Structures are given as structure tokens and as C-alpha cells.
């Protein structure tokens with residue numbers, strides 16, 4: 001979907017104020033919203049041309065139309081870069097709408113045609129609470145990407161020591177590089193393996209104040225009779241068994257301290273049957289059961305266990321539609337799905353429950369989904 005990274009041509013995307021000040025400037029920059037790029041007489045055609053070159057089109061950008069262009073960089077897994085934005089800015093400045101052929105996408109799709117009414121809501125901006133996690137050690141799994149990475153980053157920026165766990169190392173390295181001076185211990189580990197779980201707990205040390213079980217994988221949207229053993233085993237292993245094993249391993253330290261907060265990530269698929277295939281739905285319902293049982297068991301000893309159920313979030317998670325029946329049924333039910341949010345919106349909900357701000361909340365399943373579960 002995105003242009004290729006070009007390390008040789010090291011230009012960087014201008015900020016809004018810089019862009020506006022340059023002669024011939026279009027005012028477009030990495031800070032400009034994608035929908036404003038698309039609506040711009042010079043920016044729109046060059047952006048559409050870039051998408052077409054990559055075999056894509058602007059419909060791919062629908063969920064992120066309200067995002068600033070530069071927010072695509074961390075979501076693109078290295079395919080879209082700061083330099084690519086800078087090149088788009090230069091191309092837009094050089095583009096002459098008068099001499100160029102009509103932009104076919106604009107010509108066939110007049111302003112507003114075929115689109116739902118679009119009310120512009122402000123983008124969520126994190127408000128950091130200095131020192132909220134000071135002197136606390138929090139383990140975050142899935143910390144190399146998406147919701148886990150945003151959660152780890154927020155805890156680190158709020159003064160916590162983060163044990164950042166992921167099966168893949170590159171995302172953990174980026175997390176550390178993005179937070180210079182932060183107290184982040186990276187642990188490359190597979191949460192389904194007991195030896196790796198032991199290594200995570202050893203890296204944390206005697207004191208573990210919090211655990212965010214975020215690592216998870218999707219299924220392939222298959223209904224019961226089409227679920228392969230492989231999909232069932234893999235999805236249950238990561239989403240339910242891994243979460244169970246790591247939680248079991250941290251409980252002794254929390255019992256010793258008579259304190260601790262665990263936040264498990266479930267899903268809309270943990271609340272109902274229409275958001276994914278059978279394996280993912282079963283695994284996320286298991287997360288709800290683990291959360292409620294543990295909250296009940298350990299509440300009197302100072303340990304809180306809650307879950308967050310995200311709606312659609314723009315992350316690196318991948319799902320396939322391998323079943324005609326599953327695809328048809330799930331796509332129908334997704335009609336009421338709200339606009340996806342960035343992972344920092346979920347980090348806000350997760351860190352609330354992890355922190356002392358959530359001290360009176362135990363056993364809750366908190367939908368963080370823009371109201372999707374209320375439909």
C-alpha cells in the first residue's frame with residue numbers, strides 16, 4: 001500500500017509551520033490529515049498516484065482519513081517513511097493541476113458522493129500524568145507492536161520500569177529507541193513457552209506491580225465445523241494459555257506484596273459471537289473467565305484483575321477470511337463497527353486500570369470501543 005523506503009535520499013517531512021513558510025508551498029505536510037491531502041488539488045492526485053503505483057487506492061485509507069499523514073509511519077511496519085512523506089510534499093508542490101490530466105478518481109467521485117456524513121471529531125491526544133508509574137515495575141506483553149507498544153511507551157513515559165516482552169525483537173528495539181532515557185527492559189520471549197515465562201518473571205525481579213497481557217493473534221474467521229486443529233491450537237496457545245501461564249507466574253510476587261494489578265486484553269469477540277471466528281472468540285471468552293475468576297479469588301488480598309475489550313484499532317494484527325460462511329456472517333455483523341482508533345486510545349484505558357487510578361475497579365470487563373458493544 002505504501003511507497004518503498006529510500007535510505008539514500010534522506011529528506012525529512014516538514015512540519016506544518018515550515019511547509020507553509022516555503023515559497024510555492026502547498027501547506028501540506030506530515031501533520032496534514034489524510035482527508036485534507038486527498039481533497040487538496042495538488043496533494044490528492046499525487047497521493048492517489050502513489051497508491052495506484054502500489055496497486056492500491058484511496059478506499060484503503062478510509063479508516064484513517066482523520067489521522068495526520070505521519071501517523072501512518074508506525075502503522076506501516078517500515079513500508080511508509082518520513083522520507084516518503086517528504087517526497088510526496090515535493091511532488092505535490094511540483095504538480096500543476098491545470099496542465100495535468102483530470103484526476104480520474106476525483107472526476108468519477110464528486111465531493112461527498114457515496115460517503116456517509118462525516119462529522120469531524122478531535123483526534124485523541126495523550127495527556128501524560130508525570131510519575132503515575134514511578135517506582136513501579138510493569139510487565140507488558142506484545143510490547144513490540146500496536147496496543148502493547150503504546151501501553152509500554154505510556155507507562156515508561158509516566159515513570160515506570162517496563163519489562164517489554166515480545167516474540168519479535170525489532171519492535172522492542174524501536175520502542176527503546178523511541179523512548180530515550182526510559183527504564184525499559186526488553187525480553188524477547190514466547191508467552192506460550194514456560195521457560196520464556198520464567199525468564200520474563202526473572203527479568204522483572206522480586207517486585208511486580210503490574211502485568212498487561214496484550215500479546216495476541218487473530219484467527220481466520222472460520223466457524224466451528226471449519227476450524228483446523230492448527231488454528232485452534234495456535235490461537236488458544238497465545239491468547240489463552242500464554243496469558244494464563246504468565247499471570248500464574250506473577251501472582252506469587254503480588255500475593256507477597258498484597259498488591260498488584262493485572263489487565264488482560266480481550267476483544268469484542270470476548271463479549272459476543274459475531275466479531276471473529278470460533279477459535280478467537282473462544283480464546284477471548286476464556287480471557288474474560290480468567291479475569292473474573294482471578295478478580296474474585298485475589299481481590300481480598302489486594303490484587304486487582306480486569307480486562308479491556310478493544311473495538312477496531314489500527315495495529316499490525318492480521319486476520320484472514322478463509323471461510324465463505326464465516327466471512328459472510330461476520331462482514332454482515334460488522335456494519336455497525338465504529339471508526340478505528342490509534343493504539344494510544346487503548347493504552348489510555350489499559351493504563352487507567354493498571355494504575356492506582358483504577359484502585360476500586362476489580363473484575364471489570366471494560367469495552368474500549370467507541371460504543372460498539374452498546375449496539
Ligand SMILES: NC(=O)c1ccc[n+]([C@@H]2O[C@H](COP(=O)([O-])OP(=O)(O)OC[C@H]3O[C@@H](n4cnc5c(N)ncnc54)[C@H](O)[C@@H]3O)[C@@H](O)[C@H]2O)c1
Pocket residue numbers: 141142143144145146147148165166167168171189190191192214215216217218238242265266267268309310311312313314315316317318343
Ligand atoms: N487491533 C484490534 O483491532 C484489536 C481488537 C480487539 C482486540 N485486540 C487484541 O489486542 C491485543 C494486541 O493486538 P494488536 O492489535 O496490538 O496486534 P499486533 O499484532 O500489532 O501486536 C501483537 C503483538 O503480540 C506479539 N506476539 C504474538 N504472539 C506472541 C507470543 N506468543 N509471545 C509474545 N509475543 C507475541 C506480536 O509479535 C505483536 O508484536 C491482542 O490480544 C488482540 O487480540 C486487537
